[in-house]
Amino acid sequence: MLERYAFDNICRVAFDHDPGQLPDGDDGFADAFRDAANLSAGRFQYAVPGFWMIKKALNLGSERRLRESIAMVHGFADRIIRSRREEMSMGCEKHDLLSRFMLLSSRPDVERRIRDEVAAVRARRAVGDLGRPGFDLDELREMHYVHAAITESMRLYPPVPVNFLRAEAADVLPDGTAVGAGWFVAYNSYAMGRMEPVWGEDARAYRPERWLDPAEGTFQPDSPFRYIAFHAGPRICLGKEMAYIQMKSIVACVLEEFELAVDGAYRPRQVTSLTLRMADGLPVRVKAR
Ligand code: HEM
Structure with a gap:
């Protein structure tokens, strides 16, 4: 869906x-x-x-x-x-x-914190405006935890899991590796997102907090060369900011209205394609709140 x-x-x-x-x-x-x-x-x-x-x-x-x-x-x-x-x-x-959807890892504690943040943002509205559906741009900017939760999901499940580029001319990578003209150079964002040398011992843990300033609770971006989900350098994704606005908006609106439960034992079969997909989708139990 x-x-x-x-x-x-x-x-x-x-x-x-x-x-x-x-x-x-x-x-x-x-x-x-x-x-x-x-x-x-x-x-x-x-x-x-x-x-x-x-x-x-x-x-x-x-x-x-x-x-x-x-x-x-x-x-x-x-x-x-x-x-x-x-x-x-x-x-x-x-x-x-x-708009663009993303998959939010199902974790009751994360879901709770997202709801708390969304409720706090809504509560700051003027009384007459409290019931207005959806969130405007400024309100979405205030949702640091939602931003972190989405970022952390894409670290472990990058929508573009592998990317290939072709060298037009012979070149040398920053680490000294020589690349010939016409060679394909690939990087695997899926693997990079799970590497301990890149993310530390808890690389495989879903921990939105790693993106938050411990004192302020504000989102702290990382180098795009490390967090490669949107690519990096001159050809970095042009739609990144727009994608975040839409993902945050959808996560906030859906979790405000519904409770989602994913069967923790279910292991989706991942499909190798240009984007990361699940062969049979992800069964989710949805309950109106
Ligand atoms: C979660 C959402 C998204 C992810 C993870 C993502 C990821 C990426 C990646 C990895 C690339 C580099 C591809 C390559 O060079 O081989 C890219 C390029 C691009 N993306 Fe996105 N993208 C997302 C959403 C969007 C949206 C919503 C738009 C448009 C509104 C968009 C527009 C573009 C464009 C125009 C490029 C080409 C940039 C260039 O080559 O100069 N993306 N994206």
Whole structure:
């Protein structure tokens, strides 16, 4: 559900199109996009590296499906671009906002602290404004613990778990490692988020407090080269701040209204794709408060 929600929202921002994946819509574009991402990621998993090139040349199996999915995605994008050009030539443009969901690790103590913080922010409102649904930008900025809880979730479960870049020219990495022209350089954010040399002995523990100033309780950002979930350097994610606003807003609004219970014994099967996904979703018991 969270994935379908994220997809609807990113499409609203990028294309001003609602693929209607929520509540349980069916959209050829969404399926084609998902297939294209999964099949491209699958190219890295062949026992014989580069075998996909032969399948591609012969237009067989997964490569044929990938070609069809990409054609559908391109066709969709071309139609959107054409219609936007027409709209712009007629002098009308539309603007929209993006939301993006994330998975919050289920821990009753964390959930309680989030609720306390959200309630405290709401309580600071003027009396006549107390019941207004949602939170404005300033209120979201005051939610340091929510910010820390989300950041900590993405340290352990980065939405982009592995990232590959291709060196255009020969180069040398800061630690002296030589990289040849045309080489692929990959980093594994999922592994980095769990490494003791990077995060200390409690690297695998979900501990939002590690992001908070002990005295002030305010969020303390870390170097993007260490906390790599949004990439780092000149190509760092451009939507990071927007993503936080939306994730915080959703976490605050959902936890204000509902109690969520995840079966601690359930181990979701993670899928290797361009983004970190769970094969069968995450069953959650939801109770109105
Ligand atoms: C939790 C949410 C998000 C995560 C974890 C995330 C992560 C990333 C990562 C790792 C990259 C680098 C990809 C690469 O260079 O290979 C990236 C790039 C980018 N992201 Fe995000 N992203 C998120 C949300 C968003 C949102 C909401 C937007 C748009 C509003 C966005 C816009 C972009 C753009 C435009 C780039 C390309 C930047 C460039 O290459 O110069 N992202 N993101």
